[in-house]
Amino acid sequence: MAKGEHKQSFIAGIIAENPLFVSLLGMCPALAVTKSLESAIGMGILFTIVLVCSNVLVSLLRKVIPEEVRTPCFIVIIATFVTLTKMFTEAFLPELYSSLGVFLSLLVVNCIILGRSEAFASKNGVLDSFLDGIGNGIGFLMAICLIALFREVLGTGQLTFGNTFTFIADAHNGEPIKLWILKGEGYDVSFSIFSTPAGGFLVLGITLAIMAAINNMKANKKKVDARIKAQKAKEEAAKKREVAQ
């Protein structure tokens, strides 16, 4: 395979085929863990680890697994990595483990992970599957961090670091770092509705609408440009004809 194609399988998942914003997959974790930016970052990283590991193993075993039972096999492979990730997180980052709760186990039935095994890793080589996993993982991480950023800033008026990743607080005299954005001495313009579950739906809906609006604008601009070009060409042809006559 050419070098450009390796790059392509890495880049595609980040923006052009972003799993959350373009393919609309994996909405459950995107809504459930985006109340705070920290847990979204944690979820995104764990998601990427599970996706990369399962993609590589599925790709290695793709010639061994019989066609008829491939989905149960993929689920067992994914479940194994999810269990391992769960145990490591519980041991080393217990605060992150408790803030993600059941949604760590629910990575087993995440449509993105199963979808990449089914659509990509079971048909492509190990290196490509590895890059595809990292690309899609980063795409999902960026998408949920964007939602979490909006929700935490609008909902609480500040960004807090150190509640979930306690090592940040430990390095900072045991206190979590707080960045005040929408509030300060004597004023607070945050809306607590964005911290509630309803806010998750609203923020994701509005983000998708803004993306659709940008795409529409781009498509319109292309159409208008093409029309102007056609008009100019016509005028020039008419001028040439006049000159010739």
Place this chain on the structure above:
Amino acid sequence: MNYLAAFLLAIVSYSLVSNVVLSRFYGICSFIGVGNKIKSAASMGIAVSFVIIMAALICYPIYNFILVPAGVPYLDTITFILVIASLVQVVGLFIKKFSPSLYKALGIYLPLITTNCAVLGVVSENTASKLDFGMSMANAIGTSIGFLVVIIIYACIRERLESSNVPKAFKGIPIALITAGIMAIAFLGLSGLIG
């Protein structure tokens, strides 16, 4: 008598106050994907409810009488997903045998139930918060009722939305998500129901 009251209260709380879709965020994919036609929403809702209750019924003894005595409680996720996958297969076979028309109506949605996070979510929640058998069943029944009610209400709204004039950028999924958000605000009002 006290336990019965607690059981009924738990069903109400799991179905309305902490609704499965609108406040616990399980099963969003099927909620958004299927919730645009009342008929398919109702079939999906019934099938999911049935599988949730059966899965909770089977997974409780497996976890408490097999995995915990054997000293391997960390195998819960992998066991549960296998139980759910085979349960969905068995349910599919039964429906195919006894009611071919229902089987036809459910069609593609039947195998999709395996990857519906509501099923695995409820079962994992039961073991994670160490609920006893009665409360596990209350969680399963309450969740099923909540899912069924919400997906049908949502499908009714979506059917109306299709004929209304929505701004171009909001067409399709964005307005569907905002509808769900407004429903979630409405369900927020029920949180004072059980104090």
